[in-house]
Each structure stands twice: as C-alpha cells, then as structure tokens.
Amino acid sequence: MRPELVALRNHPDVSILIIGGGINGIGLFNELALQGIDVLLVDKSDFSAGTSATMTRIIHGGLRYLENAELRLVHESLRERNRLLKNAPHYVKPLPTTIPIFTWMSGMVAGIRNLLNWPTKPGDRGALLIKTGLTLYDLLAGRKSPMPRHRFRFRKAALAIRPALNPDILCTATYYDSKITYPERLCLELVQDAEAACSQAHALNYVRLQSAKGGVVVLRDEVSGENCEVRPKIVVNATGPWIDGANQAIGRASEFIGGTKGSHIVIDHPELVAATGGDMIYFVNRDGRICLFYVIDGKVLAGSTDIPTDDPDATCDEGEVDYLLQSMKQAFPSIKVDRSHVVFRFCGVRPLPRSNALTPGQISRDHSFPVLPPGNGINFPIYSLVGGKWTTYRALSEQVADAILRVLGRPRVRSSADIPIGGGKGYPRLPQGTGLPQERLLALQERYGAGADRVAAYMKASPDAPLANHAGYSRREIEFMALNERVVHLDDLIMRRTLIGILGELNLPLLKELAAVVSRVLLWPEQKTAAEIERVVQLFRKVHGVILTA
Ligand SMILES: Cc1cc2nc3c(=O)[nH]c(=O)nc-3n(C[C@H](O)[C@H](O)[C@H](O)COP(=O)(O)OP(=O)(O)OC[C@H]3O[C@@H](n4cnc5c(N)ncnc54)[C@H](O)[C@@H]3O)c2cc1C
Secondary structure, eight states: OOHHHHHHHHOOEEEEEEEOOSHHHHHHHHHHHHTTOOEEEEOSSSTTOSGGGSSOOEEOOOGGGGGGTOHHHHHHHHHHHHHHHHHOTTTEEEEEEEEEEOOSSTTHHHHHHHHTTOOOOOOOOOHHHHHHHHHHHHHHHOTTOSSOOOEEEEHHHHHHHOTTSOTTOSEEEEEEEEEESOHHHHHHHHHHHHHHHOTTEEEESSEEEEEEEBTEEEEEETTTOOEEEEEEEEEEEOOGGGHHHHHHHHTOOOOOBOOEEEEEEEEOOHHHHHHHTTSEEEEEOTTSOEEEEEEETTEEEEEOOOEEOSOTTOOOOHHHHHHHHHHHHHHSTTSOOOGGGEEEEEEEEEOOBOOOOSSGGGSOOOEEOOEEOSBTTBOSOEEEOEEOOSTTHHHHHHHHHHHHHHHHTOOOOOOSTTOOOGGGTTOSOOOOSOOOOHHHHHHHHHHHGGGHHHHHHHHHTSOOOEETTEEEEEHHHHHHHHHHTTOOSHHIIIIIISSTTTTTOOOHHHHHHHHHHHHHHHTOOHHHHHHHHHHHHHHHHHHHOOOOOO
16 A cells, blocks of 8 residues: 555545646645645546546636626636636647637627627637627726737738638637646646645545545555545545546535536647647537637647536547547648548536527536535535536635635635746756756747756656657656656556647557556566556557558
8 A cells, every 4th residue: 555545544544535637626635735634635546537537638718608698707717817827837839819700790699699698609710809809808808908909900911821722711819828748747846835835735546536424534545455544524525527426435425516528639730830820729510509620739729619518538530530520620721631630539428507598509617516415424514516617627726725714713824826837946947057948948838838957857867868759758757757657557658747648649669668667766676567558558548549550
C-alpha cells in the first residue's frame, strides 16, 4: 500500500473528503487548502482523466450561451477567462476565432424568442444576430478585458485572408477567446500548489470511493487493491458524470445528472492547418449545432458533438467521426479531409443537470451544488458539484468553499482570484545556465512555464539524449515527469503529462521506449512493464480508434 494511504489508515479523521479529481474537485481542493482546511481528494483514476481531459481546450465566455439569455453566466465566464489569462499565462493563450456567415438576417426570430424565455431550436445565425451577440460579448468582457474587440470582414477581404473558406459566405466575424494548451497539466499544478500551501491537504490518484456507512467512507487503493477507511465531516461529490453513481455507492441515491457526450477528432492535414489561418473556426452546422476547429501543435482539433447519454464512460462512435468530418467540408469545401487523416479521437460526458430542454445545446452550462443532508444511515452531508465549465472552475470552487467554511465556522483567509498557478509564477522566464539550445529551452517553457527551471536542472545533472522515436522529448525529461508528477500508469504520461497521445504521435516503438525509461526510474519489474504497454495498446484501440503499429 502507498505510504500516503498507510498514513490515512492511522489518521482517518478529515474535515473534507473530495471524491473526484477533475477540474472542479481539484479547484475546490486548492481553494480549501488556501484556507488552511484539512482536506483529502481521491480519484479512481489519474487526476483529470475524466471529462476534464476531453474538453475542446478553450477557455471562453460562451458566446453561444447568449442565445439562452444567460448573461450572468457569460459575464462570470469572461471574468474567469480573463483571470486564467493572467494567472496561468504559460498555458492559457488568446485565440482569435472566426465565424463564417452565410445570411444577413437568419436566426433573429429564434434569438428574440429565446431572449423572451420562449425556447426555440437554433438554426442558422445571420450577420445581424452575430453582430448583436458579439457587441454584447465585448461589453460583458468589460472595459479592462485584455482581448481586442470583434471585427467583421466582407466576403472579398475574408477570402483574401482564408482563400479556402466556403465561397458562399457573405462575411466573417472575428472575436477573441482563449485556448488552454495543457489542461491536464494545469490540474496537476493546482494539486501541487494546494499541497504546498497546506500541510494538511493531500490528493491521491487511483483511489476509488467504494462505499459508506454511518460516518465512515471506504476507499479502495486501485494500485494495491486494499481498502482504507476515512471519517469525514463533509463529503464533496465531484465525480462529474459519475455523480449519481457515486451518491448511490454512498447509499444516498440522487438524480442530478443528465449528461451529454461530446466527441473530438484530431486531424493530421497541413492544408487544413494552413486554411484556418491560425484562427479557431466557429462553424454553424446545418443542424444548428456549433462545431469548432483550430490548430494545436500542427494538428487540427475538431469538435464537438452533443448527444444525450446515461453512460459516463461513453466513447466516440463512427457516426460522430463522420459528422465532424462533414462539418469541416462545409467550412472548407475544396479541401479533401477523410478518415485517413484522423489520428486520434476522444469523447467525454458533460455532467449537465437533468433537464427538459428542447436540444442538448439549450441545457444551461451553469453550475450548482445541491446538498444531500445526513440521512439513510449516513452521518455526513454530501455536496454534489453539478454542471459548469472548465473555464468557471474557480468561481464554482470559491462558492462551494464559502458554503463549507460557513458550516465549519472558519473564516476565508485568502482569495484565489489573483494567485498565479504552477508554472505561471514568474512566467515568462527561460532557464539559465543549462547549456541547452534556445529552441529546446523555448519548448520546455511552453510545456512547464516557469517550472522549466526544475526540469532543465534535472536534465543537466546527468548525460541526456533525445528519445530515439520522438526528438521533441529527451530521456531525462521523461524521467523527471515519471519521478515528480504522480505517474502511476504509462498512460498518465502519454495522455496527461504530455501531448503525445492527443496529437496522435504514439507508435509502438515510441511506446516501448517510453516504457523502458519509466520502468527504469519507477523500478517496475519486467512483467509490470509488459502489462503497462498492453494497457496502453488496448486503451488506444478501444477508446481512441488507434491501432498502434511500428
Ligand atoms: C466534449 C466536451 C467539450 C468541452 N469543452 C469545454 C471547453 O472547451 N471549455 C470549457 O470551459 N469547458 C468545456 N467542457 C466542460 C468541462 O470539460 C466540464 O464541465 C468539466 O471538465 C467537468 O469537470 P468535473 O471535475 O466536474 O468532472 P470530471 O473531469 O469528469 O471529474 C470527475 C472525476 O471523478 C472521478 N471519479 C468518478 N467516480 C469516482 C469514484 N467512485 N471514486 C473516485 N473518483 C471517481 C473520475 O475519475 C474523474 O476524474 C467540455 C466538456 C465536454 C464533454
């Protein structure tokens, strides 16, 4: 059993137990640690291995929510977007976004009906509606917004910049949101910052909520298979789309979630990369649903779908791949994109509140935290974190922390609003005196922000060499992550510490090479290393539509 779990066995009392290490559970963990509260967070898998890793990777105000008249939500999201641009500048970067527009007046009637709280299925959005929306969006971002205001371009000017755009456009509108390059790493940094801020804050990956009785919660160490008991005053259920299942496991049935699955594909297609002109393309599909695509590290990320599901482990199906490919053809009809260009796919389930909305897109993306009081043989209250966006995790965490502090009778001692996160502290700063070439230092800065100092120092301490199968990483850089970043399984490294998985860069030789480097420093026996390789092969085949070959 891991030493942290042995310590827990000896000291099972904890004020707050957070179940679920997605962005919302981790955000709350960080918030409570800043207030000096003893808090334990557990996740059945790796940190941010659930919905939080399957997002479109944009930090945004939610232009589309204006159609549902959710002005407060858009205002809050824009404020949090602006904060993340400031507090996590190493990962959150401005992203110009261009909307191709095909009509002048469409969507006005539906827009007015929605504003009057008379929900109507959205269809095409014309220039006037988009102009109104973007003007409001700029206003809600506030006068101090770090982003430029939106601008329109008529057809000729728009096609001069992006000649491959659908020639049927009348004009385009360009506005600014932001992208997050490493959401999974930002989650890990929030965990590490929280533990550094409070000696009584502990987060453990691969520990599953098993059951509960009276005041005791039973947790299972997914590594050793052993159980461990804790006695919390309050339980926070931050298990996203698994919320109702987790409440059921505690013995307090709930029906909070009405999830929708969303899939993305990653496309290797240099012509398409060039066609975007560096902007995110915000495309309204024939069914009225919005598709987004933009470039991450030389590949195009396209998504997402929005399909009701009861399965929190849903995967991307063939129909969704076709749908996303077809959306791209509508935006850039002259560019041939097909399945042979798809190098990766992934799917996540939005933990949305149960709803009777006409379409999934009309379900509010706002958050709430209903509380189940003690009862049914359970002595502690359960706060369930329902809905929300990655972008607004801090606002949700702050609100839940304040409610918990009131119950504990403890004061708020610090606000997280202006605290830089992880490698955002001191960014931009290039490591000094490493002897590494400038290009390599810039790559490290991109990956770790100001934390590149520590990585570069480790790399320098012993002879190092680029990986034989991926020149972008060196052996000691991978070792650093394995030793310092809570890597339990090989897929933690491939999927969440690096972009190797999502960019479709993994092949069998690289997988074996990574396994050899990791197993040497984590002291994995041969059999365990072979099992880890097989685990990744199966994961890629079953979940990401990739057959790993040489
Ligand atoms: C397709 C898609 C695109 C999106 N795009 C964006 C976007 O671009 N921008 C944005 O702001 N938002 C976006 N979102 C929304 C955002 O990703 C989610 O709102 C957010 O990630 C939810 O986080 P969470 O922490 O609540 O849930 P999760 O990230 O799912 O975390 C729940 C965790 O609980 C753990 N867990 C489950 N059961 C147990 C158990 N029994 N014991 C222990 N642990 C358990 C899971 O392993 C998981 O890690 C998108 C969502 C989807 C699906």
